[in-house]
Amino acid sequence: MKKLILAGLATLALLPATAMAQPASHYQQERHQAQKDARKVHDARQDLREAKRDVRDARWDYAREVRDYNRAHPWRATFRYQRFQPGARIQPAYYGRAYVVSDYGRFRWAKPGVNQRWVRHYNDALLVNIKTGRVVKVVHNAFR
Template identity: 70%
Template sequence: MKKNLILASLAALALVPSTAMAQPDRHDRHDVREARRDVREAQRDLRDAKWDYRHEVRDYNRTHPWNARFRYQRFTVGARIQPAYFGNRYVITDYGRFRWARPGVNQRWVRHFDDALLVNVRTGRVVKVVYNAFR
C-alpha cells in the first residue's frame, strides 16, 4: 500500500512540470500576434508598391505612346542590336521612375515594345533586359 502511494505521488509529480510547460506563455502569444501583424503589414506594403508601379507604367504609357517601325523581337543579354532599335525616339530618360539602375558610360535605357533594354551605344550590345516592363 505504501509502495502504491509513493508511485502515485511520483507519477503526479512527473506530470505537473510537463503540463506547466505545455501552457504557452502570455508573452509568447503576444510575440506571435506581433509577428503576424508584421507579416500583414509587409504584404500590404508590397501590394501598395505593385499598385504604385502599375500606375507609373500606365501614366508613362499615356505620355509616351509606343509606335515602332519594326516587329517585336525578344532580345537577351549580350545580343547585338542595330542602331535603329536604340535611336533617340526610343530612349527612356526617366529610368529612375521605374527604379532601374542608372546607365553607365555609353549606355542608355531604350524601349522595345513592352521590354526595356539597357544598351551599350558604342557596341550595340544589350547589357540588361527588363521584360514586360510596360505591360
C-alpha cells in the same frame, strides 16, 4: 508512542496541502507566460499582415507608375517584336531618339554608362551601347 503516530499522521495530512500550494502559483506563472507568448504570436501575425499590405501597396504603386509612363509615352514602333538577349547586336533603328527612356531612375534601373542608353522595345527595356549596337542588359516586361 500513540502521540508519535498521531504527530506523523498530522504531518502527512498537512504535507500534501503545502505541496499543492506551490504548484498552483507555478501554474499561474506558466499560464501568464503562455498568454505573453500568445500575444507575441498575435503581434507577429499583425506585423506580417502589415508587411504583406506594404508589399501589395508597393506593387500597386509600381504598376501605377508604369501605367502613367505608358500613357505619357505611347509606344509606336516601325518594326516587329523580337526578344533580345544581352550581347545581341541591334540596328540603330531600335535605339533611336524616339525609344530612349531618360527617366530610368523611376524604374530603379542602373544608371547608363558612357555611350549607353536605356531604350524601349515593346514591353522590354534594353540597355544598349550606342557605339557598338550591343545590348548590355535586358529587363523583360518592364512596361507591362
